[in-house]
Amino acid sequence: MKSMLKIVGILLLAAIAFASCSKNTDPADTDIFAGTFRGKVGYIDNEKNISQANGSVFVTKVDTRYDFRFSDGIPDLTGVQFERKDANTLTSVGSDGTGLITINKDKLVIGFTRNGRTWTADCNR
Numbered sequence: 554m555k556s557m558l559k560i561v562g563i564l565l566l567a568a569i570a571f572a573s574c575s576k577n578t579d580p581a582d583t584d585i586f587a588g589t590f591r592g593k594v595g596y597i598d599n600e601k602n603i604s605q606a607n608g609s610v611f612v613t614k615v616d617t618r619y620d621f622r623f624s625d626g627i628p629d630l631t632g633v634q635f636e637r638k639d640a641n642t643l644t645s646v647g648s649d650g651t652g653l654i655t656i657n658k659d660k661l662v663i664g665f666t667r668n669g670r671t672w673t674a675d676c677n678r
Contacts (some may be wrong), residue, residue, distance in 0.1 A: 586619070587612050590661040592676030596627040598669060603627050610661055610674050619656075621663070623672070630665065630672050 592647035594608030603625055611622040621630040633645050633654060650667030663674035 555661070586656050587656070589615050590676035590678055592661075593674065593678065594623055594625065594627060595671075595673040596623065597671045601626075608674075608676075609617065610663070610676055612656065612661065621654075621672070621674075623674075627672070628670070630663070630667070633665075 589611050591607070591609045591610055592611060593604075593606055595604045596602075605625045605627075608627070608657065609624040613620045613622070615632075618634055623629065633650075635654075635656075637644055638655070643678045645652075645665065650662035650665055652671075653662070654665055655662045659678050661674055661676045663672050665672050
């Protein structure tokens with residue numbers, strides 16, 4: 554009877570170990586893109602021309618869109634849609650602006666114009 558309990562215990566332990574190892578979550582399915590990126594940021598419109606070498610951008614996800622909150626008095630860039638470029642990179646699409654925003658777990662690059670306003674960033678985590 555004791556040997557039977559040992560075998561059942563070992564099988565149960567092996568099943569738990571196997572189940573925990575088989576959960577391979579793709580990083581692109583999580584919010585690895587959200588967070589703070591630091592580096593060069595800029596903004597230009599009819600009234601402002603801001604350029605900061607040591608700025609930051611805080612990225613948040615709202616439903617299927619992303620918002621970018623800049624430091625240094627730069628207005629927020631909100632409601633940007635993305636498509637997955639590869640397993641760990643997003644590229645902006647379908648927004649009411651022109652340019653490109655590329656984001657992955659380590660780097661954020663923005664060159665985006667909307668309604669006569671231009672945002673730029675070259676930041677890292």
